[in-house]
Amino acid sequence: MLDRLLILSVFVVASCGLAYELIAGALASYLLGDSILQFSSIIGAYLFAMGIGSHLSQYVKDEDSLARFIDIELLVGLIGGLAALALFLVFSWLAAPFRTVLYALVLIIGTLVGMEIPLVMRVLNQRQAEFRELVSRVLTFDYLGALAVSLLFPLVLAPKLGLARAGLLFGICNVGVAIWTAYAFRRELPGLRAQLTRAFVVLALLVAGFAVADRLVQWSEKGLFGDEIVHAETTPYQRLVITRWHDDLRLHINGNLQFSSRDEFRYHEALVHPLMATLPWAKRVLVLGGGDGLAARELLKYKQIESVTLVDLDPAMTTLFATAPALTALNQGALKNPRVHVVNDDAGRWLENHDQVYDAVIVDFPDPSNFALGKLYSVPFYRLLKRHVAEHGAIVVQSTSPYFAPRSFWCIDATLKDAGFHTWPYHTYVPSFGEWGFIIAGAQPGYAPPERIPVPTRYLNPAAIRLMFDFPPDMQPPPGIQPNRLNTQSLVHYFEQDWRNVQR
């Protein structure tokens, strides 16, 4: 009877063992992309770790093998059960060491799982089972368990419970095996009481984890993705994630929302038309950033524009937006348009190494959230840019939110002025971003909002543009704002303070 119980626990243990492997693989391909690589390397590492576990099992003394088996079940249950949840939290809060944590967990769990079967076989062996029969029965149930979970996991558990809760469920199973075994062999175990206490503590932890897992994962994951991921890619420069919810496509770079297809036209029309509608003679336009091709799409509406040079760092980004059907539908194939020349280079380096002059420049960089990006909003950078702007040309700069980050917004304005530009700040409402700001800057004074927009728009008309240049009392420039000098990088400090005030 007891032996049969052990054989049954082999079935459960084997299921759980494979489950952790599948969860780690799925999680890695879900979060890191490139599923073939993730699955292969995780299965490899896991099997290797199981080998280590099998090797280590020889150091367990014969008389301890049952007690250690129970301890190992508890450990596997605890670590394996919480692994998926922990990885979600690590990924969303500490992006850098994610891989390290992932593989460390895989190795630890694999090592522990690798000790299970050898120990069970030794326990059975001590109980004078026939060796031939023993091996055959243990391995049969081992493989049966694997089959069961390999079907159950993708068809039922992952979709119904999600990865984190599925992991916790298997952890509970492991602890169940431990408790069950301890109870069944209670006469042979010296430290039964302590072992059972430990087991129930672990069980309580896992059950509690199961109860809150959904909320925790939602909380960690929603910040990043929220919806179904249709494309995930980690490039040498950034992590691109595209999500879809009904007809809403969203691009996230390093977890920050870049656009939502529902309202991006508001952002891109506001970025392009207040400037371009006043430059009917503009023939050559430069776009810095904007690898999604959406600003280029707006520019291409102007028939007089002969060429749009788009400088974006990441070839993966421009390739994606030039080829993926859902995305080319959104940017109307702008990146494949013969008038658009895509350059994959660092905007700073490219400006230093080229001397072409443009009639208009659209500057659509990520927000100045660190010292490196802050340099793209500095006095020397704008001076450099100025050398690429025609005498009567102008630039427009995406300038963060004048409502949420007022000091940052007005710091960019002060920086442009210090670099010798005349500036015309404006703002508009983009539902997925909130109130957002832009600054038109020109070497010559005398910008006036356009009387008409010569191209079709969904959002803007001349009256709406005129309103954008009005800053109501709660968005007035704060006093004492310093321009962003490279020696001090005031903008990065302002940006950090501004958003710290906004975020809870």
Added chain:
Amino acid sequence: MKRRVFLQAGLAAGLAAGLPGCRFDGRSLFRPDIRIARPGMDTGHALRDRRALPPPGQPVSGEIRTEVAILGSGIAGLTAGWRLAREGFGDFVLVTGPEPFGNAAASRFGDVPCPTGAHYLPLPTAASIHVRTLLSEMKLADDAFAAAPDYDESALVHAPESRLWINGRWQEGVQPHHGIPPSEIAEQQRFYAYTESLKHHLGRDGRRLFEIPLALSSRDAEWRALDAENFAHWLARNGYTAPSLLWYLDYCCRDDFGTGLAHTSAWAGLHYFASRTGRARNGDDAAVLTWADGLNTPARHLLAAVTPQRTLAGSVVRVRERRDHVEALVWQNGRLIRIRARCAVIAMPLFVAGRVVEGLAGDGFDPSIHTPEHAPWLVANFAMDHFPSEKTGETLAWDNVVYQGKGLGYVVATHQLIRAARPERTVFTAYHALADGEPRDVRRWLAGASADELYDLAASDLAEVYGWKLARNAGAVEITLRGHAMPSPRPGFLGNAGTQALAAADGRLLFAHSDLSGYSVFEEAAWWGWRAAGRLLGT
């Protein structure tokens, strides 16, 4: 590629180590390629030993006649040539010496240039007309002679400027404050307030007590008496005992003088803190000007004015003053060339001039007594295949220093780039002033040390910060050994009659070198070059 081969070889060796009977030093498995440069050492030793240079019986294979021979291409010599050229005086020849640019030399890994010597220039004082003229010409400053000029921000050091690794974490700035008790902070502030008050203090002769160039400082005997005392003693006498303050001051002395507090003149120590009054309209007072390859950028600007036609590669092996001219013998790749000049600017370090220039004693400089002690330095450029990962939330600064570390920290060569993404590769330049022990003993150690020993020393700060990640990210390291890197202003240096005599020399031989100031910074070296050229031009 090299690194991969190296790692494969290392891996094979590592496997071999697992076999019984095979011995293998596991340390070198994770060590980058090491290259060691000893600029000027062979030539210097050949001169010292008086056997090899000039080779006995070597015929002179060419003669150059010129008005002025500038002998040396460090900042002093280059500034002299630049000023002559800029003021329309073209008849001169500049001999480079064994290491062009001297302490302003540079190296390069792929497309990343990096310094093998000094790396920054503080904002010039009002008295540093020579530096301001240069910065104006380089278009680095608008209105360069204003009280607070508008500097080119791409050359002003970018934020974050510096950080200190202290008690296992980074703090902003190099002056220690993280985990330092308030009493020590108060003592630090007392010291800075005192030196700040000295900045605009005038001596009885109406000059600033501590000026840059140093030669323009007040001669007020009361203050110059501080030169008799060492800085450690002065600090103790004035109640400065806080370990964090003493560490920082010692760090500064090693950084600028190559000596610790106990071997630095108290006058020089105060000069460090009370002389810098330069300001910028668009930067902090403490801001400095810097370039990826350090001071090689201004040095190349100076050299461009000298022009290649007026530059002669080679080492001066003998200078003789004749009745109506100066004769200099130049050793150039197996040839001996004679320069016959009306005047010569001796722009080489004095421990070399003492071997090369005949009859210096007649000018009042006895090489055996008056040559200032030179401190040995090690500059190591680590070519990083990737940026090592920083602790979460930490940003690499331009200058990264380890509290109570062996070295002076490391500088990031790509810090000043304006880029949307940081470059894939960079170079970390780690500096070490070898201030422990007598310079002579340290030089002997440097001469005999193995590549592994030098690497361990060079990497000490980086290893403390990055641990094993350093080896994973550094593909190669170039270690530059400067046995006589800079003169140290030891107690009594102001009273050196020999250097004073050379500074005053106004005959066919003029002297220009930071050794005349007694410590080695760009402004001092440039000032002597500027002044020598001024004398030649009659201004």
